[in-house]
Amino acid sequence: MELNCLGMRCPLPIIKLAQQLKNTEEVTLLSDDPATLPDLTAWARMTGNTFTTLGEHRYLVKKL
Amino acid sequence: MSIAGSVLRVGSVTTNFQSESPLHPAARAFLDDAFDRGWADPSKPHQSSRQTAILLNESKEIFSHHLGIRSEQVEFLADPALGFHLGISGLAQPGSQLYYSAIDRSEVFAVAEGMDSTKLPVGLNGIAAYPEASEKDVLAWQAANGETGIISFQPSTFKGRIFVDATASGPRLRMPDRWHAGLWNSQSWQGPSGLGIFALSERSAWKNPLPHIDHNISSSNFSIPLAIASALALEGYVGDYKAEKKRIEGMNSRIREFLHSEIHDVDVAGDVAYGLPHLLSFSILYIDAQILINKLDERGFAVDSGSACNSANMEPSHVLAAMGILTHGNVRLTLHPTVKDEELKEFLQVLKEIVAELRQ
Numbered sequence: 001m002e003l004n005c006l007g008m009r010c011p012l013p014i015i016k017l018a019q020q021l022k023n024t025e026e027v028t029l030l031s032d033d034p035a036t037l038p039d040l041t042a043w044a045r046m047t048g049n050t051f052t053t054l055g056e057h058r059y060l061v062k063k064l
Numbered sequence: 065m066s067i068a069g070s071v072l073r074v075g076s077v078t079t080n081f082q083s084e085s086p087l088h089p090a091a092r093a094f095l096d097d098a099f100d101r102g103w104a105d106p107s108k109p110h111q112s113s114r115q116t117a118i119l120l121n122e123s124k125e126i127f128s129h130h131l132g133i134r135s136e137q138v139e140f141l142a143d144p145a146l147g148f149h150l151g152i153s154g155l156a157q158p159g160s161q162l163y164y165s166a167i168d169r170s171e172v173f174a175v176a177e178g179m180d181s182t183k184l185p186v187g188l189n190g191i192a193a194y195p196e197a198s199e200k201d202v203l204a205w206q207a208a209n210g211e212t213g214i215i216s217f218q219p220s221t222f223k224g225r226i227f228v229d230a231t232a233s234g235p236r237l238r239m240p241d242r243w244h245a246g247l248w249n250s251q252s253w254q255g256p257s258g259l260g261i262f263a264l265s266e267r268s269a270w271k272n273p274l275p276h277i278d279h280n281i282s283s284s285n286f287s288i289p290l291a292i293a294s295a296l297a298l299e300g301y302v303g304d305y306k307a308e309k310k311r312i313e314g315m316n317s318r319i320r321e322f323l324h325s326e327i328h329d330v331d332v333a334g335d336v337a338y339g340l341p342h343l344l345s346f347s348i349l350y351i352d353a354q355i356l357i358n359k360l361d362e363r364g365f366a367v368d369s370g371s372a373c374n375s376a377n378m379e380p381s382h383v384l385a386a387m388g389i390l391t392h393g394n395v396r397l398t399l400h401p402t403v404k405d406e407e408l409k410e411f412l413q414v415l416k417e418i419v420a421e422l423r424q
Contacts, residue, residue, distance in 0.1 A: 010372050010380070011392035015350050035372045035380040035391045042331055042390035046349060 002028045006057065010035035014043055017061060021049070025063050032057040078364035079407045081397040083210070088254035090300030091293040098289040098296075106288070120288055123295035127261055130235040130298050131248060137263040140286040144231060144249040144260025145171050148204075150282060151245035151262065153179070153273035155202045155225040164204035165192040165216070166386035169229065172204045173382075190214035190334055190387050197224045205240070207233040211370055211383045211396055212333040213343030225269055231260075235302050236340055244269050253301035254400075255294035259286060304401040312399050313341040315408050319397070320344075322412045327419055331390040333383075342399040345370065347384065351393030351422055359418045365411050368396040 001024050005013035013031040020027050029036075029051075040051050040059060048064040080086075087095070098119070104110065106117035121135070128135035141147050148171040152162060162181040164172050167190055176183070184192040190212055194203060201224035208215045210232030218240055219226055225244040230237070234252035243265055250259035262281065264270050272281065305312075316336045323330040329349035336344075348356070353371030360367055370381025371394040380391030395415075399408075 009378070011350055011352055014392065018350065033372070034378070035385075038380060038385035038388070038391050041388050042347070043349065045388065046329060046331060046390065 001026070002030065005029060005031040005033070005036075007032070009033055010039060014039050018043075018047075021061070021063050027061045028054070029059045029061055030057055031059070078361070078366050079403065079411060080400065081365065081367045081403070081411070083368055083396070083398045084251060084257075085254050085398070085400050085402075087256060087293070088297035088300045088304075091255060091297035094296050095289070095293055098292040102289045102292050116288055119292050123292045126295040126299055130302050131230070131246075131261065131263075132239045133246065133263045137265070139262040139264075139281045140284075140291050141260035141262050141282055142258060142284040142286040144247065144251075144258075146282070146284065147231075147247035147260045147262045148172055148227075148229070149175050149273060151227040151247055152176075152202060152204055154264075154270045155227055155244050156273075157200050157271075159200060160224075161197065161201045162204065163195060163197060163201065163222075163224075165206060167192075167209050167212075167214070167383040168204055168206050169210070169231070170382065172206075172229065175204075186386055188388050189338070190383075191217055193217075194219050194222045196221055199223050199225075201225070202227060204229060205243075207237045207240075208340050208343075209383060210343070211381060212345045212387070213339035213341070214334040215338055215340065232343070233340060235298060236305065250290075250294040250297070253294075253298045255297035255301075256290045259290050259294050301401075308401040309341065311405070312401065315399050315403070315405070316341045316344055318408070319346075319412065322416075326412070326416050333387060333389045342401075343397070344399070345384070345389070345394065345396045347371075347390035348393035348395070348419055349390060351419060353392060353394050355422060356393065356395065356418060359422075360411075360414065363414045363418075365414065368398070370394045370396055 003020050010033050013036050017029055044051055051059050051061040054060050102116045102119045104112035104116040106113055106120055124135040124138040127138045152175045162176055162179045165184050166186050186192045203222045204227050205219045206216055206229040228243045228246040231249040246263045248261040251257050330346050332346040353369040354373040357369055370384050371392050372378050372380040384391045
């Protein structure tokens with residue numbers, strides 16, 4: 001499932017991502033906010049979820 | 065509309081946790097005198113000049129005593145930020161490599177742009193490992209980080225020249241055993257803004273990187289009355305800090321315990337045992353810092369933030385990003401010696417309420 005957060009500013013992409021993960025195991029997040037990469041890193045450490053960077057502004061996030 | 069009128073209207077301030085603070089009372093009490101007696105050019109032969117020179121020398125003695133440098137090493141800068149270029153570029157030689165930390169100030173990054181340089185990564189604890197390097201290399205060494213309070217490891221293994229950024233630590237930390245240039249910011253001890261202190265351990269290791277025609281280290285026209293006021297602020301601040309240090313450490317620990325037990329999903333930077341106790345940075349998951357800060361302000365608490373939404377360039381704090389600390393929902397507190405225990409207690413309750421409201 002793809003979550004398009006392009007153009008959104010922090011913390012919206014992370015909030016929307018967390019909401020989306022309530023219903024699904026895996027999300028492809030599209031986000032061009034400069035805070036997204038550092039925040040995904042911290043969020044993954046805090047919540048135990050994982051992510052990989054697929055390309056520019058594109059991340060694959062998996063629920064714990 | 066007069067400026068005085070505008071100032072009066074925005075007057076009644078709240079509990080201040082911002083990095084800036086009003087001038088220390090010891091400096092403020094002497095400010096009129098400093099301007100009355102320290103206005104002349106100390107290099108001229110008149111009585112007024114001699115009086116200014118005496119005051120300036122006494123001020124240098126105070127800086128020397130509290131900053132751990134010799135009084136003849138004390139140089140004043142009207143723009144503290146200029147000291148990064150003066151110090152780092154001045155210690156560099158042809159073929160020098162600059163080493164600096166990913167959580168250094170952006171002024172260091174700007175200087176590094178024009179040099180062969182290596183940015184040293186930091187871990188979650190904010191600590192960088194310094195290489196041995198060669199004798200002609202330069203290390204920009206931040207004594208403590210101004211956002212998180214994290215105290216750096218001593219640069220004892222580094223073989224090159226060391227620029228000490230003491231702009232956040234001020235008089236609170238000792239200079240390392242070996243250093244070549246140092247920079248302080250008067251605001252870090254409740255002194256006036258627009259004044260930096262710069263020092264060289266020995267002139268021979270340094271070459272002036274600015275256009276110059278004489279032997280002076282800087283041509284910047286600093287304000288002598290403000291330098292005198294800053295010395296008095298430093299003396300007063302050191303006394304306050306000594307008296308209040310244990311209490312401030314206790315406040316820092318209490319905030320950390322509160323965040324841990326009362327608000328879930330908070331990312332706190334660093335550890336109070338390895339940091340300056342008056343600084344603390346934490347980020348609250350799923351919270352918009354801009355809204356949080358406005359709501360805290362409405363309730364009478366002024367705090368800083370390193371979140372992108374709160375910065376001029378919409379970029380998150382490079383310090384938080386480099387450490388891997390959450391960058392949104394960030395709150396940065398400076399615990400000035402004047403902050404009362406009850407004010408902190410009230411702040412924490414208000415913070416908890418607002419976070420609960422925003423997370424709904």
